[in-house]
Amino acid sequence: xxxxxxxxxxxxxxxxxxxxxxxxxxxxxxxxxxxxxxxxxxxxxxxxxxxxxxxxxxxxxxxxxxxxxxxxxxxxxxxxxxxxxxxxxxxxxxxxxxxxxxxxxxxxxxxxxxxxxxxxxxxxxxxxxxxxxxxxxxxxxxxxxxxxxxxxxxxxxxxxxxxxxxxxxxxxxxxxxxxxxxxxxxxxxxxxxxxxxxxxxxxxxxxxxxxxxxxxxxxxxxxxxxxxxxxxxxxxxxxxxxxxxxxxxxxxxxxxxxxxxxxxxxxxxxxxxxxxxxxxxxxxxxxxxxxxxxxxxxxxxxxxxxxxxxxxxxxxxxxxxxxxxxxxxxxxxxxxxxxxxxxxxxxxxxxxxxxxxxxxxxxxxxxxxxxxxxxxxxxxxxxxxx
Numbered sequence: 001x002x003x004x005x006x007x008x009x010x011x012x013x014x015x016x017x018x019x020x021x022x023x024x025x026x027x028x029x030x031x032x033x034x035x036x037x038x039x040x041x042x043x044x045x046x047x048x049x050x051x052x053x054x055x056x057x058x059x060x061x062x063x064x065x066x067x068x069x070x071x072x073x074x075x076x077x078x079x080x081x082x083x084x085x086x087x088x089x090x091x092x093x094x095x096x097x098x099x100x101x102x103x104x105x106x107x108x109x110x111x112x113x114x115x116x117x118x119x120x121x122x123x124x125x126x127x128x129x130x131x132x133x134x135x136x137x138x139x140x141x142x143x144x145x146x147x148x149x150x151x152x153x154x155x156x157x158x159x160x161x162x163x164x165x166x167x168x169x170x171x172x173x174x175x176x177x178x179x180x181x182x183x184x185x186x187x188x189x190x191x192x193x194x195x196x197x198x199x200x201x202x203x204x205x206x207x208x209x210x211x212x213x214x215x216x217x218x219x220x221x222x223x224x225x226x227x228x229x230x231x232x233x234x235x236x237x238x239x240x241x242x243x244x245x246x247x248x249x250x251x252x253x254x255x256x257x258x259x260x261x262x263x264x265x266x267x268x269x270x271x272x273x274x275x276x277x278x279x280x281x282x283x284x285x286x287x288x289x290x291x292x293x294x295x296x297x298x299x300x301x302x303x304x305x306x307x308x309x310x311x312x313x314x315x316x317x318x319x320x321x322x323x324x325x326x327x328x329x330x331x332x333x334x335x336x337x338x339x340x341x342x343x344x345x346x347x348x349x350x351x352x353x354x355x356x357x358x359x360x361x362x363x364x365x366x367x368x369x370x371x372x373x374x375x376x377x378x379x380x381x382x383x384x385x386x
Contacts, residue, residue: 001177003362004138005072005145005297010100012072013145015297015362016315017136018043019129020074021122022065024081024092025050031115032080035122041130042078043312045289045377050087056382061087064267064379066095067293069104071313075133076103078125080118083110099269103129144178144273146362149291149299149314150254151184153284155232156239156304160250162321162340162347163302169351170300170358171256171275180273182264182291183255186212187227187282191245196252199275201259208263212279231282235305254302266380267293285309285378288316298362300354308332309376310369315361318368319354334367 005013021032021044029046036044045068050061065087069077077096081089089108096104105125112118150167152159171181189196193213200206220227232241241247255275262272263279267290270276278294280287284307288299292314299316301309306329310316320326323338335357339345345353361367 001143002140003143003146003359004364005141005362006075006136007139007141008072008100008102010070010102012295013141013297014072014074015364016073016313017075017133018073018313019126019133020044020069020077020313021126022069022077022079023047023050024065024079024087024089025085027051027082027085028080028109031109031118031122034119035078035080035126038119038123039126039130041133042126043375045312045375049379049381051085053086054383058086060266060380060382062092062095064290064293065092066099067267067269067295068313069096069102070099070269071292071295071297073297073313074102075136076129077105078122078129079104079106080122081106081108083108103132105129142178143174146174146179146298147270147294147296148174148179148181148358149184149288149296150181151284151288151291151299152188152251152254152302153309154303154305154307155236155241155247155250156322157241158321158338158341159302159304160246160253163304163319163337164250164253165347166321166337166340166350166354167254167300167302167319168256169348170354171254172258173351173355174358175256175258175274178273180270180276181256182270182276182278182294182296183252184278184280184287184291185251185282185284186216186279187231188244188248188251189213190217190227190248191243192248192252195249196255196260199257199260201261205260205263209260209277212263239304264294266290269295281380283378285376286380289377289379298358300358303333306332308369308372308374310367310372310374311377312373312375315367316369317358317361332368
């Protein structure tokens with residue numbers, strides 16, 4: 001199966017054609033927002049970090065924000081830095097160029113003499129890139145170029161019974177056709193990691209799946225914390241999920257049944273195709289942004305309680321298995337999987353319907369989060385600012 005996409009000079013394929021205004025740090029985030037608001041066809045992401053951080057946090061910042069620029073939905077990037085931050089414009093430029101050869105312009109606020117001059121320079125660059133992007137024509141591309149992020153948030157009992165199994169069926173269809181699907185949220189593997197590990201394509205991948213769960217619990221124990229104090233969340237409990245094990249057993253359904261070909265570090269780009277796992281926290285926004293930084297062009301996001309979450313780089317398809325949530329949050333939910341619980345359709349039938357919806361979005365249909373212009377962005381941190 002093929003889809004219509006934008007072939008980039010680095011060989012990847014985008015399903016959207018945007019110019020990214022990218023901050024190196026919190027101090028340039030507002031400047032990026034102002035630039036994006038002035039140039040139609042451009043988007044921005046916020047950055048609440050980028051300075052006064054330990055080495056590992058800076059690495060995460062470089063990995064994630066360079067990954068945003070490299071995401072195939074982006075035609076070109078205008079990188080805006082302050083000039084004295086830890087996550088320097090020069091090093092971010094190098095990180096981006098190591099991942100992609102797409103057009104890139106760098107603006108440094110201090111070098112330009114302040115915000116107004118920096119905005120003027122960035123706006124000119126962004127307008128030029130938007131004009132160039134408008135000339136890029138869609139072409140027919142194989143589904144093997146497609147990477148789908150799988151996420152859940154605001155889960156309830158219907159998530160594990162309907163929405164996640166339906167997404168799992170869709171994931172299997174994508175993988176069987178040669179595409180890739182990435183499942184994240186290591187927190188929500190715990191208690192079910194032994195089941196997930198059985199899908200590992202190799203003994204080494206099996207060890208990695210068990211290992212990322214063990215490492216997370218050990219990390220929390222070292223700082224006298226227990227993930228069960230925050231998982232399940234209050235909303236999860238109100239929705240009928242009583243333990244992290246119940247939540248995890250429901251969560252892993254959305255990854256389907258195909259062999260896991262690779263376990264990725266946070267915000268890293270895949271080197272394999274098929275069913276993949278990314279080591280991320282249970283916080284859904286931090287997981288979505290990491291998978292988008294890893295190159296996913298589209299996100300399927302299940303929710304029982306309901307959520308408006310979106311992403312400015314990749315469209316987010318919201319799925320619920322809760323009929324009441326679908327009715328109450330029709331402005332936010334794209335796909336109703338509650339038909340499975342009503343007995344109107346099987347999981348397989350509904351999974352095929354969701355795959356059809358996915359391909360419509362891949363080929364240009366705007367999701368509800370896109371229509372609102374939602375732009376949530378969050379990044380995993382190793383420790384506090386210093």
